[in-house]
Amino acid sequence: MEKFYVASSFRNLxxxxxxTSKLVDNGYFHTYDWTTSEKSKGSLTLDDLKxxxxxxxxxxMESDFIVVLLPGGKGTHIELGIALGQGKRxxxxxxxxxxxxxxxxxTFYHLPEVEKCFGTLDDLLKKISG
Known part of the structure; x- marks a missing residue:
């Protein structure tokens, strides 16, 4: 079972x-659901952020691949950097x-290990399941 992570911003919740739900329904394993974290509720401490x-x-790092949904913020791009550094799809x-x-x-969007996807989210899902 392939493992995945979705990087994005709260604007794209x-x-x-x-x-995430479509990939899980198709047998993929989601490594972490940040949409349910305390960050989404707005009141945080520095320990919470850590x-x-x-x-x-x-x-x-545990994922076989990551999905980056733009537009994204700082965290999205740090996660992209971690994935690039780890050689992830x-x-x-x-x-x-x-x-x-x-x-x-x-410049990092155009590296060979980055598959660019356009169109609808369903087009993206087809490309992933390809």
Whole structure:
């Protein structure tokens, strides 16, 4: 059973939950669900942030692949960096193809181990299950 992690921001909560549920329904194992953490509830201490960070780092490192749903924030991009450093497969989803704008894109989005995905979330899921 392949293990996965979804990196994104709270702005994409519904999309993260949709992708996660579809992958789990198709037999994949989700390494960590950050959408249920205390961070989503808004009141945190520095110790809470440390624990969440440890859980997220461990989840990325235990995954066979990660899915990055853009737009993302600082944490999303740190998780992308961890995955790149660990040689993980990465599916990078950009709903509006903004990552193809040479003036605003990140160089890391265009590395060979990053599979860029456009279209709908279902298109992304098909590419993952490919």
């Amino acid at each position: 519904d999309a993260v939950r949709y992708v 624990t969440i960070g440890e859980n997220e780092k461990k989840a990325v 990465i599916f990078l989803y950009s709903p509006d193809r903004e990552i193809e704008n040479v003036e605003t894109t990140s």
